[in-house]
Amino acid sequence: xxxxxxxxxxxxxxxxxxxxxxxxxxxxxxxxxxxxxxxxxxxxxxxxxxxxxxxxxxxxxxxxxxxxxxxxxxxxxxxxxxxxxxxxxxxxxxxxxxxxxxxxxxxxxxxxxxxxxxxxxxxxxxxxxxxxxxxxxxxxxxxxxxxxxxxxxxxxxxxxxxxxxxxxxxxxxxxxxxxxxxxxxxxxxxxxxxxxxxxxxxxxxxxxxxxxxxxxxxxxxxxxxxxxxxxxxxxxxxxxxxxxxxxxxxxxxxxxxxxxxxxxxxxxxxxxxxxxxxxxxxxxxxxxxxxxxxxxxxxxxxxxxxxxxxxxxxxxxxxxxxxxxxxxxxxxxxxxxxxxxxxxxxxxxxxxxxxxxxxxxxxx
Amino acid sequence: xxxxxxxxxxxxxxxxxxxxxxxxxxxxxxxxxxxxxxxxxxxxxxxxxxxxxxxxxxxxxxxxxxxxxxxxxxxxxxxxxxxxxxxxxxxxxxxxxxxxxxxxxxxxxxxxxxxxxxxxxxxxxxxxxxxxxxxxxxxxxxxxxxxxxxxxxxxxxxxxxxxxxxxxxxxxxxxxxxxxxxxxxxxxxxxxxxxxxxxxxxxxxxxxxxxxxxxxxxxxxxxxxxxxxxxxxxxxxxxxxxxxxxxxxxxxxxxxxxxxxxxxxxxxxxxxxxxxxxxxxxxxxxxxxxxxxxxxxxxxxxxxxxxxxxxxxxxxxxxxxxxxxxxxxxxx
Numbered sequence: 001x002x003x004x005x006x007x008x009x010x011x012x013x014x015x016x017x018x019x020x021x022x023x024x025x026x027x028x029x030x031x032x033x034x035x036x037x038x039x040x041x042x043x044x045x046x047x048x049x050x051x052x053x054x055x056x057x058x059x060x061x062x063x064x065x066x067x068x069x070x071x072x073x074x075x076x077x078x079x080x081x082x083x084x085x086x087x088x089x090x091x092x093x094x095x096x097x098x099x100x101x102x103x104x105x106x107x108x109x110x111x112x113x114x115x116x117x118x119x120x121x122x123x124x125x126x127x128x129x130x131x132x133x134x135x136x137x138x139x140x141x142x143x144x145x146x147x148x149x150x151x152x153x154x155x156x157x158x159x160x161x162x163x164x165x166x167x168x169x170x171x172x173x174x175x176x177x178x179x180x181x182x183x184x185x186x187x188x189x190x191x192x193x194x195x196x197x198x199x200x201x202x203x204x205x206x207x208x209x210x211x212x213x214x215x216x217x218x219x220x221x222x223x224x225x226x227x228x229x230x231x232x233x234x235x236x237x238x239x240x241x242x243x244x245x246x247x248x249x250x251x252x253x254x255x256x257x258x259x260x261x262x263x264x265x266x267x268x269x270x271x272x273x274x275x276x277x278x279x280x281x282x283x284x285x286x287x288x289x290x291x292x293x294x295x296x297x298x299x300x301x302x303x304x305x306x307x308x309x310x311x312x313x314x315x316x317x318x319x320x321x322x323x324x325x326x327x328x329x330x331x332x333x334x335x336x337x338x339x340x341x342x343x344x345x346x347x348x349x350x351x352x353x354x355x356x357x358x359x360x361x362x363x364x
Numbered sequence: 365x366x367x368x369x370x371x372x373x374x375x376x377x378x379x380x381x382x383x384x385x386x387x388x389x390x391x392x393x394x395x396x397x398x399x400x401x402x403x404x405x406x407x408x409x410x411x412x413x414x415x416x417x418x419x420x421x422x423x424x425x426x427x428x429x430x431x432x433x434x435x436x437x438x439x440x441x442x443x444x445x446x447x448x449x450x451x452x453x454x455x456x457x458x459x460x461x462x463x464x465x466x467x468x469x470x471x472x473x474x475x476x477x478x479x480x481x482x483x484x485x486x487x488x489x490x491x492x493x494x495x496x497x498x499x500x501x502x503x504x505x506x507x508x509x510x511x512x513x514x515x516x517x518x519x520x521x522x523x524x525x526x527x528x529x530x531x532x533x534x535x536x537x538x539x540x541x542x543x544x545x546x547x548x549x550x551x552x553x554x555x556x557x558x559x560x561x562x563x564x565x566x567x568x569x570x571x572x573x574x575x576x577x578x579x580x581x582x583x584x585x586x587x588x589x590x591x592x593x594x595x596x597x598x599x600x601x602x603x604x605x606x607x608x609x610x611x612x613x614x615x616x617x618x619x620x621x622x623x624x625x626x627x628x629x630x631x632x633x634x635x636x637x638x639x640x641x642x643x644x645x646x647x648x649x650x651x652x653x654x655x656x657x658x659x660x661x662x663x664x665x666x667x668x669x670x671x672x673x674x675x676x677x678x679x680x681x682x683x684x685x686x687x688x689x690x691x692x693x694x695x696x
Contacts, residue, residue: 005678031623037680082692083623099690110692112547112622218678338688350623359682 008222009041012229019045020232021181022225023322025171026188027054027350028216034355036218042225049181049322050355052170053188055135055163056083056348057320058270063163064089066298067132068096070161071106073296077124078161079117080132082110086347088311095311114139114146121150121158130292133160137194140164140281141255144262147287159292163301164263164281165270167191168199173276174321175207182322184228186214186221189243196251197239204239215243262287269301271344272320316343319352326356333357367465374459374493384491387468390476391455391486403487405452408511413448415439416507424467424501426545428537428557432471434632435504436478436486437561438583444563445579445635447514447570450482455489458503461496471502482561484508513567514575522577523598527662528644530637532565533558533655535587536615539629543622543691551618558612560633565651569637572650578638581631585687588627588672590636592686595670598638600662602672604684608659627674628687638662 024030030050033039039048052058064087071078080098085108088095102108107127111117114131121129133143143164150158171185187200192213204211210231214224220243227242241247259281268280280301283291293300313331318324326332326345336342338357345351372379389395397403419435440450455475459468479486516522537558544551562581569576578598580590587609591602604627611626619626639647641661648658665671672684 035682036676036678037682038678040680041678085692086689110547112549116548358685 005219005222008226012226013043015233016043016045016229017233019047020183020229021047021049022184022186022228023049023051023182024186025051025053025167027348027352029186029188029214029221030352031350031355032216032218032221034359038218038221046225050352051322052270052273052320053167054345054348054350055165056087057316057344057351058165058272059134059163060269060271060301061089062301063161067098067161068101070130070292070296071098071101071108075128077107077109077120077127077129078132079109079111079120079129081134083348084132084134085110086341087344088341114142117158118146118149121155125157127157129158131160134163136165136167136191138190140263141194141258144258147262147283147290148258150290151287159290159295161292162283166265166279166281168203169276169278170270170273172203172207173273175203175209179323184210184232185212186224186228187211189213189215189247192243192247192251194252194255197241197249201239204237208237210237211239213241213243213247215246272317311342314343316345319345326353369459369461369463369465369468369493371461371493371495374491380491387465388472388491390472391489393485397487405487411512413443413446413510413512415442417442419504420500421542422500423545426557427541427554429559430471430474431502431504432475433478433559435506436475437482437559437632439506439508440482440484441562441581443508443510444566445581446512447518447566448510448512450484450508450510450563452487453479453484453506453508455486456505457491458499459491459493460499460501461493463501482563514570516575518576518579520578520594520597523594523600523638523662524577525600525662525664526641527577527638528641528658529602529660529662530639530644530647531587531610531657531659532635532651534610534612535582535631535634536626536629537612538632539586540615540618551614553614555612555614558631558633562633562635565654568650569647572646574639574643574647574650576637576639580636582634582636583632584630586628586630587636588625588684589686591672594638595672598662599665599670601665601670602660603663604660604672604674606674606676608657610655610657624691627684
């Protein structure tokens with residue numbers, strides 16, 4: 001295996017015969033690319049477009065509105081990962097986020113692990129503790145474990161406001177879109193570490209597109225790009241694992257079993273992408289009593305068509321599908337900034353728009 | 365029964381006198397100060413520096429320090445950053461009803477120790493008690509005066525393109541210690557705050573005949589924010605070489621995990637010095653015992669506005685923005 005970034009870049013240059021467009025799926029990869037300036041180092045003929053793999057960015061606006069509403073109820077303690085706090089939701093012209101709700105007296109707690117919610121629920125039996133359970137297959141096993149433990153302990157004051165999304169169905173939707181520009185995928189290594197090769201192999205075969213399981217460090221990303229270009233140049237659209245130091249073909253069977261036990265696959269909304277076939281997880285019947293929407297009488301996101309974006313000046317839908325670069329959006333850096341975001345990709349540590357702003361050095 | 369602060373401790377009567385006499389007296393090197401409404405000071409001749417700061421932090425005690433140590437060292441360090449030898453401090457305490465007296469005793473002992481380590485004396489102060497729920501345990505406000513020792517003014521207006529950047533030690537310890545404590549992160553190794561007086565290092569530079577063009581302690585917002593402010597007020601770009609930046613052990617990996625920028629983490633015992641190029645190597649040698657490193661330079665701005673650029677280990681460049689908002693750990 002090639003060990004030096006400069007050697008990987010030299011080999012890329014040597015085998016490249018024509019322009020290619022690759023999508024790195026995960027927001028963590030996007031940030032690493034921008035953080036290390038990898039796009040400045042790659043040959044000009046290679047274009048990297050940024051995928052939808054940012055859980056904060058694709059959480060439906062309706063779910064965030066429900067979180068805002070729950071956080072304002074006096075009996076509720078709403079627990080959330082930190083980067084959800086600044087995602088705007090609400091009606092256009094009157095947007096709000098969890099940070100503002102907290103400042104106005106709402107009960108919002110930042111957590112770093114779903115397990116903390118269990119402790120909070122046990123220590124505050126008088127409170128309804130709700131986890132805004134956002135994320136992909138990387139966080140889903142921890143949420144499933146939490147659901148299982150809450151059931152086993154018979155905790156009646158813990159519930160989940162669920163927005164667990166599945167990454168591979170969204171990749172399939174992007175690959176099947178008529179306006180598709182993407183010719184190869186750098187798949188998210190951490191998702192593959194849980195889910196294994198299976199779904200990605202099927203995606204590569206069905207859509208006839210190279211898929212390379214890729215890590216997050218600069219050298220790992222460059223090796224992923226090189227592997228993808230090799231497949232494209234050879235005309236062999238299949239799956240390749242360029243992150244074998246972490247990802248096993250079978251993934252993590254224990255985590256998968258837990259996911260199957262607690263969750264069922266459903267069609268459901270991704271913010272920016274609309275409804276994705278098989279794109280979300282929902283609680284199975286045995287765990288339905290932990291569903292915050294059931295407990296508090298809120299509507300299910302699966303029943304409601306996802307509005308693509310609340311803010312007409314935000315083009316997050318196109319950014320998330322790799323159809324528009326963040327810097328090509330008319331609002332980028334003008335109406336929309338990290339201080340005053342119009343859409344989620346400008347907020348999250350993994351959002352493509354925030355990554356581009358960081359590089360440009362602007363923040364106001 | 366745990367002994368606790370009660371509202372009467374701030375009432376101005378005999379209970380307050382008792383609190384001051386038994387619990388707060390260790391702060392004062394001269395017990396006679398306790399009987400006076402204001403400190404009277406015999407000051408050396410020269411120009412004085414004067415600084416004030418408020419301290420609110422949760423948790424109140426953390427690995428490597430506590431709010432008391434921070435409150436004394438933070439203000440003493442602000443004085444050192446203009447080239448002043450810290451002399452005297454005032455300490456105002458706002459205590460929340462119900463605060464365990466044992467905790468107050470630990471904070472007072474810690475403040476007294478930090479004052480001795482910083483070479484300052486605490487000469488006046490105030491104590492108030494507010495109802496439970498009206499304060500987060502303890503708020504501390506300190507003000508301090510120091511004697512200006514630097515032969516020339518240390519201010520961003522003195523910074524020129526070509527000046528070299530020196531960091532006084534490794535980065536990220538305090539911010540990571542607080543984050544770990546606040547979010548219950550089981551990090552290995554457990555980070556410990558770098559909270560420490562900076563005057564000894566500034567004094568060493570001045571005694572070696574080196575007057576920095578700029579000095580900034582790397583507290584909230586970290587190196588990224590301090591340098592962005594120096595860039596904005598000097599009109600020069602700052603260029604940092606990532607390969608030269610000394611991150612404390614565990615900072616890089618922890619920040620990658622939490623989605624945080626290590627150069628935005630707070631430090632409480634580190635500064636950046638902007639130095640004339642011909643003095644840089646000597647300054648690095650003088651501060652070598654503290655782990656100081658030369659990490660970049662100031663340059664003519666390449667963009668419309670001055671900014672901080674970071675050259676990565678791969679040779680690419682990105683802009684390092686100042687920190688904005690609240691440090692929020694990410695989702696996955």
